[in-house]
Amino acid sequence: MRLIRAGRIRKTAALVLGIALFSYSFGFAGGSKLPLRYSLTFNHDIRHADENFYANRLEAFLVKKINSSPGKEVSLKVIPFVEARHNVERRKKERVSAGVELGFNWRDFFYLGEQLRQVWRSEPVYNRGVIKDTDMLEALSIVSLSCQLVPGKDILKGYISGEYTYDFRLGRGTRVEAIAGVLIPLAKEARLNLDWRHRDRIHADDCDTFEAGVLYNF
Numbered sequence: 001m002r003l004i005r006a007g008r009i010r011k012t013a014a015l016v017l018g019i020a021l022f023s024y025s026f027g028f029a030g031g032s033k034l035p036l037r038y039s040l041t042f043n044h045d046i047r048h049a050d051e052n053f054y055a056n057r058l059e060a061f062l063v064k065k066i067n068s069s070p071g072k073e074v075s076l077k078v079i080p081f082v083e084a085r086h087n088v089e090r091r092k093k094e095r096v097s098a099g100v101e102l103g104f105n106w107r108d109f110f111y112l113g114e115q116l117r118q119v120w121r122s123e124p125v126y127n128r129g130v131i132k133d134t135d136m137l138e139a140l141s142i143v144s145l146s147c148q149l150v151p152g153k154d155i156l157k158g159y160i161s162g163e164y165t166y167d168f169r170l171g172r173g174t175r176v177e178a179i180a181g182v183l184i185p186l187a188k189e190a191r192l193n194l195d196w197r198h199r200d201r202i203h204a205d206d207c208d209t210f211e212a213g214v215l216y217n218f
Helices: 002-025
Strands: 036-045 053-060 062-067 074-087 092-106 110-121 134-148 157-167 172-187 190-201 206-217
Touching (some): 036 190, 092 134, 172 206
Antiparallel strands (some): 036 206, 053 074, 062 074, 074 092, 110 134, 134 157, 157 172, 190 206
16 A cells, blocks of 8 residues: 555656646746745634644746736746645644646736645544545646735735635545635745635535745745
């Protein structure tokens, strides 16, 4: 079983790396430096304190501008990523995920994304029970609207998003999420993210969470 799991991890990592290199070679990245972003997020579950977690995430951004005209900007994105979550109460790693997100961005206002990720769970609370060592392939659909809340100034950006998660292991959707938040610049390459998230677990408990995170581009 461990050999099978290790093989899946290697295959997923190879897939993400292959997509990144393929996209880069076809000009998704405009310069020699590949843009990266690291984020640290704390998630506080208002209803279930035993599900509080913090997450470390690393992403690479490969962007192809389709239209650069002012007011008509359109771009495509390929975003390979890896993320690790740790449960606060049990002080254990509960989830590792790796995958790639394909995105369409219009005028920095509308974003449509589709994410494919391999997830390795170990001791998460799921459907109010604890499961161990469960692997799953998930698809995540994202729709987001955002705008500057202070016209003409990049000091406070608000956004609303909707997300739908499909679990290939179960053969059905497992979560629908509604998110509202703000992004606040801290420095030239750093931002603070604050958001509220309602998570509707299909056929299971709902939850409401508050998230606070720091994002750093380098």
